[in-house]
Amino acid sequence: MxxxxxxxxxxxxxxxxxxxxxxxxxxxxxxxxxxxxxxxxxxxxxxxxxxxxxxxxxxSQLLSELEATAHGPGLLGNNHIKIEHVDKRLADLEPEVAKAVAAANQQLKSHKSYRDSLGKKWVYTLLKKRDVFDEKAQREERAYHQVLEKRHKAEATLNELNADKAALVVEMKTLEDLVGRHGAAHKGIDNLYSDIFDGPxxxxxxxxxxxxxxxxxxxxxxxxxxxxxxxxxxxxxxxxxxxxxxxxxxxxxxxxxxxxxxxxxxxxxxxxxxxxxxxxxxxxxxxxxxxxxxxxxxxxxxxxxxxxxxxxxxxxxxxxxxxxxxxxxxxxxxxxxxxxxxxxxxxxxxxxxxxxxxxxxxxxxxxxxxxxxxxxxxxxxxxxxxxxxxxxxxxxxxxxxxxxxxxxxxxxxxxxxxxxxxxxxxxxxxxxxSEPPPDYEFPAEGSAxxxxxxxxPEPSTQAQTSAGYRSSVAGPVSDLGGEVTLTNPRGLPEAS
Structure with a gap:
C-alpha cells in the first residue's frame, strides 16, 4: 500500500x-x-x-489497555454524582428520622399513662366511667402504633440509603483503580510518542x-x-x-x-x-x-x-x-x-x-x-x-x-x-x-x-530651605525663623 x-x-x-x-x-x-x-x-x-x-x-498494548479502560472515567464521574445525591438525601432524611423518633417516644409516654396507670384506671372505675377510660386507652394505643410505623419507615429508608452509600464507596475503589490504569496508559502513550517523535x-x-x-x-x-x-x-x-x-x-x-x-x-x-x-x-x-x-x-x-x-x-x-x-x-x-x-x-x-x-x-x-x-x-x-x-x-x-x-x-x-x-x-x-515618618515634620516640643x-511643603524643600537659612545666621535658629538667644528663647522674629 x-x-x-x-x-x-x-x-x-x-x-x-x-x-x-x-x-x-x-x-x-x-x-x-x-x-x-x-x-x-x-x-x-x-x-x-x-x-x-x-x-x-x-x-499496541497501550492502545488496547486504553480501549479496555476507556469507560472508567465516565463511570467514576457518575459514581461521584450518585454519592453526592445519596449524601443529600441522607442530610434531608436524618432530621425527619430524629423527629419521628421523638414523636414516637412522646406518644409512648402518653400510651403508657393509660396502659400502666392503675390509679387512673381505679378512679375511672370508681366514677363508673370505665368505658371512657378504655376508649381513651385504645385511642392512645392506636396513635402510638401510627407514629411508630412512621418511625420504622423512616429508619428503614435511612438504613437503605446508608447501605447504598456503602456499596457506592466499595464500587468507587474499583473504579479508581480502573481510572488509574487508564491514566497510566495515557501517560505511557505520551512518553512513547515523545521519545520517538519529539524534535525533527x-x-x-x-x-x-x-x-x-x-x-x-x-x-x-x-x-x-x-x-x-x-x-x-x-x-x-x-x-x-x-x-x-x-x-x-x-x-x-x-x-x-x-x-x-x-x-x-x-x-x-x-x-x-x-x-x-x-x-x-x-x-x-x-x-x-x-x-x-x-x-x-x-x-x-x-x-x-x-x-x-x-x-x-x-x-x-x-x-x-x-x-x-x-x-x-x-x-x-x-x-x-x-x-x-x-x-x-x-x-x-x-x-x-x-x-x-x-x-x-x-x-x-x-x-x-x-x-x-x-x-x-x-x-x-x-x-x-x-x-x-x-x-x-x-x-x-x-x-x-x-x-x-x-x-x-x-x-x-x-x-x-x-x-x-x-x-x-x-x-x-x-x-x-513610634516616631512619625521622616517625611512628615511638625513643630518641635516647646515651640508654637x-x-x-x-x-x-515637600520634605526635601523644607530641609533645603531650613539648612540654607541656618547657615546664614550667627546663632541657633528655630523653625519659626527667629534667632534663639537668652532674651529670645523661643526664636520669635525680632521686632525693629
Whole structure:
C-alpha cells in the first residue's frame, strides 16, 4: 500500500471524530516562519522507522489497555454524582428520622399513662366511667402504633440509603483503580510518542508541522497564564488599599481624641496625623501598583477608577498634612479628612471591582487557549498514531487511537493553580508610640505651632530651605525663623 495514500486516508478517518482545531492566524504564521523541512535523509528516515517498529508492540498494548479502560472515567464521574445525591438525601432524611423518633417516644409516654396507670384506671372505675377510660386507652394505643410505623419507615429508608452509600464507596475503589490504569496508559502513550517523535522527525514533515503548532499553542497558554498571575496581583493590591484606608481612618479617630488646646496635645495630634499620612501614602502606592503590574493594557474603566481613587486619597493627604493653630480649626480639618477617606473607601470598592474584571477576562482567555491547546494535542497524537499504522501496517496495528479524555479543563486548572501561591501585599502597622515618618515634620516640643492653613511643603524643600537659612545666621535658629538667644528663647522674629 502506498505510504502517502495511507496517510491521507488515516487523517481523513481521524477527522470524523476530532473536533476542528482552532488556531489563530498569528499562530499559523508563526508555525510557517519556524517550520523548516530538512532535506531527505534516508539514514535518518530508516532510524525513525526502526524506532517505530521496535515500539509497535508496546504501542499496541497501550492502545488496547486504553480501549479496555476507556469507560472508567465516565463511570467514576457518575459514581461521584450518585454519592453526592445519596449524601443529600441522607442530610434531608436524618432530621425527619430524629423527629419521628421523638414523636414516637412522646406518644409512648402518653400510651403508657393509660396502659400502666392503675390509679387512673381505679378512679375511672370508681366514677363508673370505665368505658371512657378504655376508649381513651385504645385511642392512645392506636396513635402510638401510627407514629411508630412512621418511625420504622423512616429508619428503614435511612438504613437503605446508608447501605447504598456503602456499596457506592466499595464500587468507587474499583473504579479508581480502573481510572488509574487508564491514566497510566495515557501517560505511557505520551512518553512513547515523545521519545520517538519529539524534535525533527525524518520522513514525517506533517508531524513536525503539527508539533510546532502544538508548541506555539502551549507557549500561548503560558503567556496568558502569566497575564492572569499579573492580574491577580493587581486585584490583591487593589483589595489591600482598603486596609490602608481603614487604618488611616483609625488614626484620624485617634487624632480627634488628642485634639486639645495646649501645645503638647497639638504635638501628639500632629504625630497621630503623621501615621495617617503614612497609611494614605501606602494606599496611593498600592493603587499605582495594581495597574503597573498588569501585563495587558488596562481599559478605560480601570484607568478612570484609579484616577478617581487617587484624587480622593490625594485630597485626604492634603488635609492630613495641614497644620492649624487651634482646636476648632483642627476639628474642621478632621471632618474634611474623614469625608475624603470615606469617599476613598467607596472609590476603592469600584476600583477593586474594575480590576476583578481584568482577571476574569484573563480567565476566559485561558479557557479558550486551553481548548486550542487540546485540539492541537489531539491532532498531534492522531498523526503520530498514523505513523505507526503506515510503518507497521494496518493489520498489525492496535485499535485506532481516539482521545477519550478531554484535557482542556486540566490545562485550565493548571494555569489557575499557578496563582494560588500569590501573596497579598502588606500594609505594615505603625506602632502608636513610634516616631512619625521622616517625611512628615511638625513643630518641635516647646515651640508654637505653625499658623498656616495650607499644606506643608515637600520634605526635601523644607530641609533645603531650613539648612540654607541656618547657615546664614550667627546663632541657633528655630523653625519659626527667629534667632534663639537668652532674651529670645523661643526664636520669635525680632521686632525693629
Amino acid at each position: 502506498d505510504t502517502s495514500i495511507s496517510m491521507v486516508d488515516r487523517k481523513a478517518a481521524a477527522s470524523d471524530f476530532l473536533p476542528p482545531t482552532v488556531v489563530d492566524m498569528s499562530i499559523r504564521q508563526d508555525v510557517h516562519q519556524h517550520q523548516h523541512h530538512a532535506p531527505s535523509d534516508p539514514a535518518a528516515e530508516r532510524r525513525v522507522r526502526e524506532a517505530i517498529e521496535r515500539a509497535a508492540t508496546r504501542n 522527525t525524518a520522513g514525517f514533515p506533517d508531524e513536525d508541522e503539527q508539533e510546532q503548532a502544538h508548541k506555539v499553542a502551549k507557549a500561548s497558554l503560558q503567556e496568558r497564564t502569566e497575564a492572569l498571575k499579573a492580574a491577580v496581583r493587581g486585584v490583591k493590591a487593589a483589595q489591600v488599599v482598603k486596609l490602608a484606608i481603614e487604618r488611616a481612618l483609625f488614626e484620624k479617630q485617634r487624632a480627634g481624641f488628642e485634639n486639645h488646646s495646649d501645645i503638647f496635645s497639638q504635638r501628639s495630634f500632629h504625630g497621630t496625623l503623621s501615621r495617617c499620612v503614612a497609611y494614605i501614602d501606602r494606599g496611593l502606592e498600592l493603587t499605582n501598583q495594581a495597574i503597573d503590574v498588569l501585563e495587558t493594557r488596562p481599559g478605560p474603566e480601570q484607568l478612570l477608577a484609579k484616577r478617581n481613587l487617587e484624587q480622593h486619597l490625594t485630597t485626604a493627604r492634603t488635609q492630613a498634612t495641614s497644620r492649624l493653630k487651634d482646636k476648632s480649626q483642627n476639628n474642621a480639618l478632621l471632618e474634611r479628612l474623614g469625608s475624603a477617606l470615606t469617599s476613598a473607601l467607596q472609590a476603592q470598592k469600584e476600583y477593586h471591582e474594575s480590576m476583578k474584571k481584568v482577571s476574569e477576562s484573563c480567565r476566559n482567555s485561558i479557557r479558550q487557549t486551553a481548548r486550542s491547546l487540546e485540539n492541537e494535542r489531539r491532532a498531534l497524537q492522531q498523526i503520530r498514531q498514523s505513523a505507526f499504522e503506515t510503518t507497521v501496517g494496518f493489520g498489525a496495528a492496535a485499535p485506532a487511537y481516539h482521545e477519550c479524555c478531554d484535557r482542556a479543563p486540566g490545562f485550565e486548572d493548571d494555569s489557575h493553580a499557578q496563582t494560588a501561591s500569590i501573596q497579598d501585599p502588606t500594609v505594615a502597622e505603625i506602632p502608636v508610640d 505651632p505653625n499658623t498656616t492653613t495650607e499644606a506643608a
